Amino acid sequence: MARKKDESVKERSADELFKDFKEVSITEFFRKNKAHLGYSGKLRSLTTVIHELVTNSLDACEEAGILPDIEVTLKQMGSEHYRFTCRDNGPGIPEQHISNVFGKMLAGTKFHRSVQLRGQQGIGVAGVTLFSQMTTGKPVRIITSTGNGKVHDIQLMVDVTKNRADILEDNVISQKWRGTEIQGELKGVLFNLGERSPYEYIRRSAIANPHLKITFVDPEGRKSVFDRTSKEIPKPPKEMKPHPKGMDTDELINRAKRSQSRRVSSFLETEFSRISKSKADEIQGMVNFDLKKNPRKMAWAEAEEITKAFEEIDFMAPPVEGLRPIGEEQIDKAVLKILKPEFSSVLTRSPTVYGGGVPFQVEVAIAYGGNSGRGNSDDGGRAEIMRFANRTPLLFDTGACAINQAVQSVDWKRYDIRDFDNSPVTIFVNLVSVHVPYTSAGKQSVSSEDELVKEIRMALMDVGRRFHRYHSRMRREIEKEARMNTLIKYSSELAAAVSKLARKDEEKLTKSLQTLITKKLKIEYKALESEDKK
């Protein structure tokens, strides 16, 4: 017993426990929790690198109004050891920002703006630098120029404890070129051509970005060129004002504090979409304080009265200009080109908002038959769900994603797809928003906010109904043909019998009987089809 007592647990004081209290840098945090950024597993880590680089190049080109031309190369250096290069024709990076773009986390041009871009966190590319350095101990190389005749050729490494990058080398070359190239090495990663590979990531990027030309040279030296199918540069994303619907009090206060307006009323009118003078008057009638008040002095309870009024008042839907869907025509082109389906249907819904007044919009497509579905996949079912957020392919963390949840929530049997998982069907969903609520810094899964799931579901049910109509018609066509064939078969026998009885020309009789049958059936089916449309 005595021995047991010695082994028993001694209490320790709070002071003793807190002697190690420390703060860490965000870089150090992600170094230790690299799975948060998508760096887990050999294949996923490599796909994540490609994802971050392509996303960044695309955003830069579109913001600058340039038709993107991107070249990605992966070269094998040894076992689980690769070298990556990503070169774009984008606007380049001004000298003073290079080290921050590639080496500082939570820094960027996108965070504070309510603008639809692929990146929104200010973490991704700095994460690539960190991961490359963590697996190889080597710097990344950046070659960039804004087109001013000077090309910077830089080597940089992240200082993990300080969340900043140290430039080890900076060579300036005089050359007329504009764009950015990043090169680096990775260890402990693997390439393949599977469903979640860098290749598939690039292929899907091409599908969702018809204006993109992207070239990929894989480690075997195979070159794939995905040429653009459209030369139209998407309009640069526009900063969008928040919409009053769904606005929360915290965000309202936050914006009020940063506002330059002298009155709450003018703050609301200028900094929100769809709040006119008359709407502001309506709000005034519903709150217990004077909207002439200085917005920077608005109290929480007052802001709460406003958000409550927002909920009760009808506002116009958010404007479409700030959101950049791919477009029904472009999706249809892309889908038809690749999947050659028996049936396809595309739908872009009108913009609406989710919590916090964030505008979003949903585009969906369904393709059935042809090369739709996943083909001979090992993963079980044939149905394929292609998820995109602001045209960025989402390949991982499917289970928790709002898009996947919406697809699963649809009762496909109602639309004549009896065994959805095993049907030759491809579902395409693109979520367009100025802020996509990802579930983690790895950005592969959309948080299942009610409004998002509902909108996606509604859109899917719509294309589901279209498939149902097509399928019923197809079934009827088949039935009609069968019936016609039967009748026509008997018509010649009937004609032979009648000709014997009535002594009429058998051939003539057969013909007129067949004409009769065809006419009758056409009328019948027309009636059915017009009923269908009701």
Add this chain to the structure above:
Amino acid sequence: MARKKDESVKERSADELFKDFKEVSITEFFRKNKAHLGYSGKLRSLTTVIHELVTNSLDACEEAGILPDIEVTLKQMGSEHYRFTCRDNGPGIPEQHISNVFGKMLAGTKFHRSVQLRGQQGIGVAGVTLFSQMTTGKPVRIITSTGNGKVHDIQLMVDVTKNRADILEDNVISQKWRGTEIQGELKGVLFNLGERSPYEYIRRSAIANPHLKITFVDPEGRKSVFDRTSKEIPKPPKEMKPHPKGMDTDELINRAKRSQSRRVSSFLETEFSRISKSKADEIQGMVNFDLKKNPRKMAWAEAEEITKAFEEIDFMAPPVEGLRPIGEEQIDKAVLKILKPEFSSVLTRSPTVYGGGVPFQVEVAIAYGGNSGRGNSDDGGRAEIMRFANRTPLLFDTGACAINQAVQSVDWKRYDIRDFDNSPVTIFVNLVSVHVPYTSAGKQSVSSEDELVKEIRMALMDVGRRFHRYHSRMRREIEKEARMNTLIKYSSELAAAVSKLARKDEEKLTKSLQTLITKKLKIEYKALESEDKK
């Protein structure tokens, strides 16, 4: 055409694009991306708050060697508006650390230590303060004392742009008490008693922490007391040295840089587990530089030689002392008490390591029949998977979790569980590690590192085999009984017939026939069972 040209996209320069380049604070980042912390959905947000508070209290008590006694109260204040209180008998928080614990992210005592605790990120509780403030505009209240006779009663709010907390009020009361209480309000959240509710979180915490007494008063005023089933205080977690297996070069360099040792050899011997003098000599024989070198000057290539040597050399498995499994006996007690299963089996595997030399250990249990499974769940199947990481229940993001993947990867049919999803079965898995690789800051899903999935799978297959043996025996028992009954039924008829023919006593004949049958069958089944054990 002219008009179209006017509308066409103008190129913008890099300088123009970068004029908004900014850095944000980590608090601001999580404010905008609150889903990363688990704040998405009305129910999940509430469960996340309870999760963070209970986790923190448990860690504090265990580190201090105190038997935890925690009281959680939720009170409804209005529609989707609740007040929470969490009070513990822990060590309390020293005055100078209070604001950092509750208001600074990426700060804590746990980050740099390789020690098994529930919290490890230094984000959770500050996230509660942030979420409470974001939904109500109000500060949280902290009442804490280290038992020094002074109780601090503090109101604090987070300064979002600066990642620090401002103390609004600090009242010091003279009172002899030790512990911490946190109170705050939440809006836009919902309580229920479902599978992912605060109630279920607390219930599962009690299952996995037999030494915990936890009281929960729900918004309806119902009080649930989960009393401790063990008075043994778990030994405080011990800092563990990393294990050479799986150690990566980056981590090795990082540790070498911080080392006080004068030589690489002594650095390896003192700062790693299972590296003896003779192992260090073995390493020396495999690398091309002198291990007498200053560890702070070790180059990447040299460190890489060492990690390669680590891979080739055999080391003892990591020591068990640093890891704190719940223990087979305790799990069995908890499982039996709650589920009253027909069959259950518990298994704790030996410690091993995953990538980066991080020691971990797996505990699993299977329960079948009785109240096992999810009962009449709306969610479809009956099988229930209870996931834990360091005794913390994981209720969300099931799909992507390594534990779930391991469960799904087992071919349960081989173990006589034909339709796993619809069987009355509960699978319990606790992953024990000094660093759990979560997929996001919300800590609900374990990244699917190969080593983790493999270990969990092996453990599950083991208990699966045990179930299989039990089930075969059960089936044989049933067959045996049926056979015996048949034979005995015929024995009396046979006896009657024989007695007539041989003129013997019918009753006597029946008895001796029955004795014969019973004896014969017993021998047969003994033989089968001993075969079973082979």
